[in-house]
Amino acid sequence: MSSNPLQHGISAPILATYGLSVHYGNRPALEDISLSIEAGDVVGVLGPNGSGKSTLLQVFAGMIPPSHGSCSFNGREITAPTPGITYVPQRAGASWSFPISVIDAVLLGLGRSTPRYRGFGGNERRRALEALRHVEMEQHANVQIGALSGGQQQRVFLARALLSGGSVLMLDEPFTGVDIPTQALFVSLFDDLKARGMAIVYATHDLDQARSASDKAVLLNRRLIAIGKPDEVFQSSKLQEAFAGNVIVIDDSATTHHSAATVNRR
Amino acid sequence: MISWFTEPWTHMFMLHAFLAIILVGLICGVIGVFVILRGLAFLGDALAHAIFPGVVIAFILGGNYLIGALVAAVLVSFAIGLISQGQRLSNDTAIGVIFAGGFALGVALLSTQQSYARDLNSFLFGSILSVRRNDLLLTAAVGLVVLLVVFWYRREFTSIAFDRSYAQSAGINLWAFDQLFLVALAMAIVISLQTVGNVLVLAMLVTPAATARMLTDRLRVMVVLSAAIGVASGVCGLYLSYYRGVPSGAGVVLAATGVFLVVFLFAPATGAITARIRRRLHHPHPERDQFGDEASPA
Numbered sequence: 001m002s003s004n005p006l007q008h009g010i011s012a013p014i015l016a017t018y019g020l021s022v023h024y025g026n027r028p029a030l031e032d033i034s035l036s037i038e039a040g041d042v043v044g045v046l047g048p049n050g051s052g053k054s055t056l057l058q059v060f061a062g063m064i065p066p067s068h069g070s071c072s073f074n075g076r077e078i079t080a081p082t083p084g085i086t087y088v089p090q091r092a093g094a095s096w097s098f099p100i101s102v103i104d105a106v107l108l109g110l111g112r113s114t115p116r117y118r119g120f121g122g123n124e125r126r127r128a129l130e131a132l133r134h135v136e137m138e139q140h141a142n143v144q145i146g147a148l149s150g151g152q153q154q155r156v157f158l159a160r161a162l163l164s165g166g167s168v169l170m171l172d173e174p175f176t177g178v179d180i181p182t183q184a185l186f187v188s189l190f191d192d193l194k195a196r197g198m199a200i201v202y203a204t205h206d207l208d209q210a211r212s213a214s215d216k217a218v219l220l221n222r223r224l225i226a227i228g229k230p231d232e233v234f235q236s237s238k239l240q241e242a243f244a245g246n247v248i249v250i251d252d253s254a255t256t257h258h259s260a261a262t263v264n265r266r
Numbered sequence: 267m268i269s270w271f272t273e274p275w276t277h278m279f280m281l282h283a284f285l286a287i288i289l290v291g292l293i294c295g296v297i298g299v300f301v302i303l304r305g306l307a308f309l310g311d312a313l314a315h316a317i318f319p320g321v322v323i324a325f326i327l328g329g330n331y332l333i334g335a336l337v338a339a340v341l342v343s344f345a346i347g348l349i350s351q352g353q354r355l356s357n358d359t360a361i362g363v364i365f366a367g368g369f370a371l372g373v374a375l376l377s378t379q380q381s382y383a384r385d386l387n388s389f390l391f392g393s394i395l396s397v398r399r400n401d402l403l404l405t406a407a408v409g410l411v412v413l414l415v416v417f418w419y420r421r422e423f424t425s426i427a428f429d430r431s432y433a434q435s436a437g438i439n440l441w442a443f444d445q446l447f448l449v450a451l452a453m454a455i456v457i458s459l460q461t462v463g464n465v466l467v468l469a470m471l472v473t474p475a476a477t478a479r480m481l482t483d484r485l486r487v488m489v490v491l492s493a494a495i496g497v498a499s500g501v502c503g504l505y506l507s508y509y510r511g512v513p514s515g516a517g518v519v520l521a522a523t524g525v526f527l528v529v530f531l532f533a534p535a536t537g538a539i540t541a542r543i544r545r546r547l548h549h550p551h552p553e554r555d556q557f558g559d560e561a562s563p564a
Contacts, residue, residue, distance in 0.1 A: 061435045080437065087435035094429040098303060099483045108425050111436045116418055144483040157432075164436065 012075055014039045014168060014199050015060060019069030022055050029055040032069070033224045037216070039167065042190050043201045044210030044230070047220035048243050053203035054090070056220065057170045060201065061087035073168070086166040088157050090173050096146045102156055103128050103141040109163035131159040134192075136185060151182035158186070169193065171202035175209050187213045207234055274508045282397040283461070286405055287500035287518060290458045290470060293409040295496030296416055297454045298475035299489050300447065303427045308358055309346075311468045312365035313448070314455045316342040318372025318464065321389060326379065332404050332456055339452030342368060347445055392463030394507070394514035405457040415450045423447065424485060461500075462515040469519040470496060477526045480533045495525055 013036035020033040030052040037043055045053045058064045059071050062081035071078045073085055081087075086109075106128045107120050114120055120128075132138045135155035140148065145156065154174055161169055175183050190200050190213060204210050210217050210230055217233040219225040225242040226233040274280040301310050320338020324331040342364055349360035376382055376389075388396070416423065422443050425433040434440050451471075458467045478491035503518030512520070531539045 058435075062437075063431075063434050081435050083437075087432065089429065089431035089435070093431045095303070095427065098428045099479065099485045099488050100424070100428060101484065104485070105428065108421070108428065108432070108436075111421065111425070111438075116421075146483075160432070170435075 013037055014041075015071075015073055015201070017056075017059070017066075017069065017071045020056075020059065020066050020071055021068040022052070022059060022064060023067040028222060030059070030220075031223050033220075034069075035218060035224060035227050037199050037201060039197045039199050040194050041199050041201075041216050042194050042214050043199070043216045043218060044214035045201060045203045045218045045220060046205070046207065046210055046242070047225075051221045051242070053220055054172050056218075057087065057172050057201065057203055060168070061085055061170050063087070083164075084166045085168040085170060086161045086164050088161045088169065088171040088174060091150065091153055091157065091177070094153075094157075096153065098145065100145050101142050102137060102145055102148070103132065105145050105156055106131055106159045106163055109160035111164065128159070128163055131163040132156075134162055134189065135159045149179070151178040154178045155182060155185070158189070167197065168199045168201070171200070173203050173205070175202075175204055175206055183209065207239075210234075271505075274505065279395050279397070280504070280508065282399070282402055283394045283504055283514065284501065285402055286394065286397045286461050287504055287514075288497050289402075289405050289409050290461050291474070291496030291498070291500035291518075292493045293412050293454050294458055294467075294470035295474045295478075295493035296489055297412060297451055298471040298496070299478065299485070299492050300416070300423050300427060301451065301471050302475045302479065306451075307468065307472050309361055309448075310451060310455065310471045312346075312361040313339060313342060313452050314459070314464050314467045316365050316368030317452065317456065318369050318389070319375055321459070322372045322375040325385065326375065330400075330404070332401070332408070332460075335456040335459060336408070336453060338368070339456055340449055343445060343448030343452055347441070347448065388463075389459065390463050390465050391513050392459065392461050392466070392515040394461050394504070397460055401460060405460075408453050408457050412450045412453050415446065419443065419446065462518055466515045466519045469522055470500075473519070473522040473526050474499060477522075477529045480529050480536050495522070499525055 015037040016035070018034050020030060021028065022030040033052075033056065045056060047053050055064060059066060060073070060078065062078050062085065065079070073082055078085075103125065107124060109128075109131070110120065110124055114124060129138055129141060132141055135158050137152060137155050137159060140152065145153070148156065158171075158174070161171075174186060178186075193200060194215075211234065214230055216228065217230040218227045219233050219238055219242045221242045221244065226235075226238045275284065298310075301307060317335045317338040320334040320336070320341075321331045322334075323338075324334025327334075345364050346357070346360050349355055349363065350357040373386070376386055379385060422433070422438050425436065425438060426440065426443055430440065454471070455467050458470055462470055474495040475488070475492040477495050478488045481491055482488050499522035500518050502521040503516075504514060506512050506517035506521060507514040510517075529537070531537050534540060
């Protein structure tokens with residue numbers, strides 16, 4: 001993974017923030033975040049609930065404007081959703097009782113790129129089926145979306161994002177509540193997309209997942225605690241800082257890996 | 267027997283009434299699909315009440331009340347959008363405030379008129395016999411605009427109803443499309459006031475669409491079914507009104523509710539009774555299964 005030449009600063013970052021802050025009313029969600037992400041990076045964003053993971057992704061997706069600082073895509077300031085960045089929201093936000101088939105849900109990824117006076121034609125449907133094939137869901141194309149399992153629903157979301165294209169994928173907790181085969185499929189798909197030069201940024205709660213699936217980890221707790229290779233970022237002192245002390249770190253010296261469990265203190 | 271069906275159509279006022287209710291059934295059936303899929307039934311009811319002052323002002327000034335209602339509807343939908351923009355008040359709270367306030371203003375304005383009781387009655391329950399040619403033309407024109415808006419922006423409305431966050435990230439302006447939907451919904455309500463009245467217009471938006479939802483899992487089919495059920499209920503309701511003297515709005519809504527109940531009980535896949543019969547056919551003796559030699563299929 002570290003052999004990627006883009007990671008050594010040869011090219012300009014595909015995504016960057018400088019002094020980025022976001023406030024919801026008087027409540028700060030992100031404060032003074034400066035980071036950069038290169039093409040071909042797979043980046044796991046970690047932090048406790050309310051640490052600003054989703055907010056950071058939504059700023060990149062152009063859905064939330066920064067209160068201070070800046071955020072750029074290929075050197076251009078992000079002020080609105082850009083076609084180059086595709087966002088995959090949390091599964092819980094969608095209406096799963098909606099009367100729509102899997103393939104029609106994926107076709108929503110084409111958005112407004114097809115003329116309005118006609119429906120989606122054979123070419124668009126072939127592309128949608130191709131996207132479904134990537135997530136091994138082609139055989140479920142005509143199934144009602146509510147009949148799918150959580151993992152299958154997440155695959156459909158990913159297929160919709162693949163169909164809409166772009167060079168950056170923002171995924172908000174794609175591994176939450178999905179089965180292990182789906183997690184494995186996503187990790188291998190991330191590798192394929194990365195090989196094509198795409199950048200993938202995803203929010204997660206799972207340290208092990210972030211370690212195995214990411215080139216880079218971002219540790220947040222409203223402020224940027226650490227950014228870098230997962231093993232460097234997941235040091236116990238940094239995890240303690242990110243999770244405000246509500247963390248138990250079990251040091252496994254044979255593997256030099258840390259496992260961490262967060263503890264709610266009230 | 268045939269004359270039983272054709273007789274009402276020979277009267278000009280009934281011909282107008284049939285044409286009006288067909289238009290209303292069609293338009294409310296189509297936009298009603300998005301009303302129920304987005305859970306906006308309360309908003310539909312509230313809009314119908316909140317546009318009352320527009321109707322009354324038009325009536326007092328001697329103008330066309332459809333136009334008065336339309337102006338009020340646009341103002342009300344923007345007001346609801348504005349109030350719920352802040353973080354402290356939810357959308358349904360904003361709707362509640364505007365809904366009651368608007369209706370009270372309408373009642374106060376109408377009470378200044380001599381024919382208060384009769385006018386209030388026709389507004390609340392419709393006065394289908396008073397539909398004139400000009401009303402029909404306006405209904406058709408407004409209805410066409412509503413249908414065109416829904417057709418032209420069908421992808422945006424579908425995307426927003428299915429997954430609002432994704433729709434926003436795909437560059438769909440949620441505020442603008444919410445306002446557009448509110449205005450289209452208000453237009454559909456306004457053209458229904460004369461036929462079904464203010465109190466029962468909600469049923470035209472919700473009942474055919476809910477019935478259609480029980481019959482299909484496909485949005486396109488649901489839209490067509492909902493429109494068809496809306497039109498059929500409207501026509502049946504008018505026959506009920508003509509032959510039984512039931513007020514037209516009540517007749518139409520009773521017909522729609524009847525169709526809903528039949529589908530709720532007997533829909534092939536989801537009906538309450540059909541599902542029970544199906545289970546019985548697959549498991550004729552459920553009490554014996556646990557003692558049987560072979561496990562019954564799940």
